Amino acid sequence: MGEFELIARYFTRPVPAPAPGPAGRVVLGVGDDCALLAPAPGMQLAISSDMLVEGRHFFADVAPERLGHKALAVNLSDLAACGARPLAFTLALALPEADEDWLAGFARGLFALADAHGCALVGGDTTQGPRNLSITVLGEVPAGQALLRSGARPGDDVYVSGTLGDAALALAALQGRLPAHWRLPPTVLAAARARLEQPTPRVALGLALRGVASSAIDVSDGLLGDLGHILQASGVGACIDCSVTTLLIAAYAELSSASGLFDSEFDPATDGEFLRRCTLAGGDDYELLFTTAPARRAAVAAAALSSATPVTRIGRIEAQPGLRLVDGKGRPVPARYASFDHFAASSAGAASNPQEAPGK
Structure with missing residues (x-):
């Protein structure tokens, strides 16, 4: 199975007809060089990326359905911390081989969570190599209403x-x-x-x-x-x-x-x-x-x-x-x-232990 067949079979879904709400913001999804999104008036985009690397963030024997869930969940958690509503995401995959059973389970877990939050897959990339999953998620929040790290005050x-x-x-x-x-x-x-x-x-x-x-x-x-x-x-x-x-x-x-x-x-x-x-x-x-x-x-x-x-x-x-x-x-x-700190852990000789915490 080649790269484009892999994308078409497991990660290409029809873009829903325009509708009110975040799903209606996706004008063009997977299939072109770029996705097209239409930001709503008065909204700001919230964007976050996380990477999961086998042997560092997850064990090699983790169930692929659970891994698909987690790959998106860690990004949605960033949107939650910002007070943003999920809109869309991109997925970049490096895989040692095109294992159809693994891909089917991964896609099930990924899309079950994506559908639960109305978050559309709109693009990404695939390549062969050590298993590495990278997602960039986009959300929207009313201008000036994002939750930030900088607002804590004495007495809170x-x-x-x-x-x-x-x-x-x-x-x-x-x-x-x-x-x-x-x-x-x-x-x-x-x-x-x-x-x-x-x-x-x-x-x-x-x-x-x-x-x-x-x-x-x-x-x-x-x-x-x-x-x-x-x-x-x-x-x-x-x-x-x-x-x-x-x-x-x-x-x-x-x-x-x-x-x-x-x-x-x-x-x-x-x-x-x-x-x-x-x-x-x-x-x-x-x-x-x-x-x-x-x-x-x-x-x-x-x-x-x-x-x-x-x-x-x-x-x-x-x-x-x-x-x-x-x-x-x-x-x-x-x-x-x-x-946990990735580079401090590596310098201390802990790189061989999976550490399930994507660093900020």
Whole structure:
């Protein structure tokens, strides 16, 4: 199967007839040298690119349907953090071979998520080489309403959506990096691995937070690392309650209370520390981290309800630059958690381990 047959068979779809809404903005899709889009009056385009490389961002044996989902999900998560509605995307694929079963599964996962968000594939490229997936996504947001990293102000609440740390737990289990006395049950691993391989982009929440959040970012490289981008862009600091963030790992209740999961009793000091590392620096969560003024708490609750997305208040923004971590009693917790960095990891000799967190 040649390149153009591959594109025609798996990635060419008819452009729908013009209609109100984002789908109607695509005038010409796959098939020409360029796609044609018609921006709506008063709207700005939001554009983001991410690359997934086999052996760095995903394991070679990951199900292709899940990989198709994730390849687009990580980009949609960026649109969510900007408060933008998905419009279209391009796909560049490097593949070692034209495996028809793999391509069919990848396309199913990709288009299932694309269709769920009304996001059309409008172009891209294919070539032969080590498996590498690169997507550029385009969204639209009313002019002046985009959520940015630079709007956090002293006194703002800090929130995060959904759960944190389950993807990191799965990655640690798959790489054999769990604490030695842990025996992770298959059901817990399966649920955590689903979070690793099929993240949920919080697009609906991002749209609902327009005009509510003062700043936002998606959590891809770890909560503290991504919060650091907001703090730097906004020129502020923050205090985060680690007793709250640790509870955000979905597996926590089962891990800390069920019998038979450990060779010894659950130790809040050592085992809790591992879970805290997962939630604070694990990455690959693709949740939204955002700030709002305390007066907007009711609006945040309404946004969470309308988007069917749980949110949790985890701290506050402070005027003094820097990041402080505290426990449930307000006592300092050493800030020794580093989020993932591709080039730092490579220089430290970690390049052979898949790291499921596309760097910003």
